[in-house]
Amino acid sequence: DQQVKxxxxxxxxxxxxxxxxxxxxxxxxxxxxxxxxxYPAEGPTFLISISSIKDKNEDGRFTxxxxxxxxxxxxxxxxxxxxxxxxxxxxxxxxxxGNEKLTFGTGTRLTIIP
Amino acid sequence: GAVVSQHPxxxxxxxxTSVKIECRSLDFQATTxxxxxxxxxxxxxxxxxxxxxxxxxxxxxxxxxxxxxxxASLTLSTLTVTSAHPEDSSFYICSAGGAWxxxxxxxxxxxxxx
Numbered sequence: 001d002q003q004v005k006x007x008x009x010x011x012x013x014x015x016x017x018x019x020x021x022x023x024x025x026x027x028x029x030x031x032x033x034x035x036x037x038x039y040p041a042e043g044p045t046f047l048i049s050i051s052s053i054k055d056k057n058e059d060g061r062f063t064x065x066x067x068x069x070x071x072x073x074x075x076x077x078x079x080x081x082x083x084x085x086x087x088x089x090x091x092x093x094x095x096x097x098g099n100e101k102l103t104f105g106t107g108t109r110l111t112i113i114p
Numbered sequence: 115g116a117v118v119s120q121h122p123x124x125x126x127x128x129x130x131t132s133v134k135i136e137c138r139s140l141d142f143q144a145t146t147x148x149x150x151x152x153x154x155x156x157x158x159x160x161x162x163x164x165x166x167x168x169x170x171x172x173x174x175x176x177x178x179x180x181x182x183x184x185x186a187s188l189t190l191s192t193l194t195v196t197s198a199h200p201e202d203s204s205f206y207i208c209s210a211g212g213a214w215x216x217x218x219x220x221x222x223x224x225x226x227x228x
Contacts, residue, residue: 043222102148
């Protein structure tokens, strides 16, 4: 049962344009969401996170939007740069003391076209 | 920033042998570390939670006798794949620091069993 889903396995965006990556979840107990970026043969690196008490969090070129009623979050990257080409994973967690497990989506491969 | 180091980055072993993968937190103490496995084009699947000084907690479907986890100190967790078979070939990744602190991931280990 895939509790966190990224329905687009790949996405190509022109350099300078906006990249929008989407993520859906089914577990209503999730209250903390994260985005990770991963290059081949490397571990993921943290990008940005959002708590369920917010609907938006912004960090430089990266903005994450959360729609709790729709159980949907998205990552916006603007402007997109060639170095953004990577696989992006969304992850979710219940912020319960003693439970720090992350549930990952299947990832979206973003390709930025120069 | 915090760094998690994983070793080796690549290993090739013969069927039936055992392989040990190390995960170290370099500049912080981690009472909990996580071990993930990633198949090609698939999500990161949590295998087990490694707890310092106590037994690991395995996810459903993960054989604890096959994937031995030892967390003997606050900076080191090891995953030993015992009696490896070709189907164990995968990308194994560890992390330290949970969702509350945005997990830091190791570089990953590409295991190939021949």
